[in-house]
């Protein structure tokens with residue numbers, strides 16, 4: 001089929017109203033990375049969202065959210081160890097978390113404890129995401145560990161952040177990772193941590209130093225318990241300067 | 246609020262969901278459940294079905310966030326597509342058909358002039374939330390009748406081109422052309438509303 005013929009099928013492709021053969025042809029054409037068709041397709045997908053937005057809106061029952069999260073918790077055996085809660089900074093139980101605990105109070109099964117922890121994490125992340133000053137910082141692995149990476153969600157105004165790190169090597173006996181927040185070249189320790197078997201860690205920061213400008217982040221390996229200033233090898237740094245296209 | 250910022254948040258959330266982060270799933274749900282549920286309810290027509298399908302959609306996100314292909318569009322476009330497909334699948338299931346009521350798809354009878362009676366009409370009368378939604382809603386409203394019909398049959402009822410052709414008694418080619426024109430008209434109404 002020619003580009004023009006494919007083009008005339010894109011509406012049907014987005015709406016799923018093509019027959020199997022036509023759909024295959026469009027797929028094949030898109031594999032050729034036809035830029036025009038891809039742009040057109042994106043426009044059509046956005047139009048499809050706008051159509052959905054044009055409907056009268058109503059909310060599902062709150063019960064649905066509870067069921068979903070409970071089901072997701074059950075279906076995530078593989079990820080149960082992914083986010084060790086090694087929160088070292090003093091964290092008070094926030095009002096939001098308290099409400100969350102109440103909300104989940106009815107779930108009286110063995111997973112209760114885990115669910116509570118996850119839910120308070122959920123509240124933290126979603127309140128961060130809703131805050132107008134929310135920013136993202138990417139962390140990059142340093143040679144010889146370029147596979148490591150991280151993401152920081154942070155709210156400078158409120159001095160809060162959640163740091164997610166992935167694919168870090170296991171630390172040897174007697175060593176721990178230490179996270180540093182850098183301000184004007186001056187490092188402040190944000191605590192020490194070890195990683196889960198898959199190399200991931202998630203940390204909550206409640207009192208970021210300073211409010212102006214974006215801080216930078218650094219992860220080094222240090223003797224267990226941490227040091228007053230970085231001494232060991234670097235594993236992660238950020239923010240990563242944006243790539244030029 | 247900029248679309249870009251919204252997309253960035255959605256992409257980050259999908260990335261975290263892929264890594265098994267339940268907090269991210271909760272956020273993603275909070276951001277989009279209203280839209281997704283409303284779309285599904287419009288397609289399946291019954292609250293219990295709509296809730297079940299909504300849950301199915303977000304569980305699918307939980308299990309297969311990795312299958313999101315960012316080159317084809319925004320996370321929201323992907324989510325909407327998944328929701329439409331699952332909702333339409335539901336209307337074709339045996340269980341659904343055996344229990345269909347007058348509030349379901351059957352209420353969407355095409356009258357002699359090719360217009361819709363029943364549910365679509367009553368939906369039109371419901372109040373709509375934000376100003377932006379009002380603009381969008383009137384955009385669909387302002388489509389000429391034949392165009393609205395075709396959007397109705399393909400987008401909301403999930404009929405194939407050939408099914409629509411059969412139903413309207415016209416060639417498949419005409420259906421394709423008309424759908425394309427309909428979306429063109431819809432798009433220009435939307436652009437006009439934005440400026």
Ligand SMILES: [Zn+2]
Nearest residue numbers: 003034036037
């Ligand atoms: Zn093309």
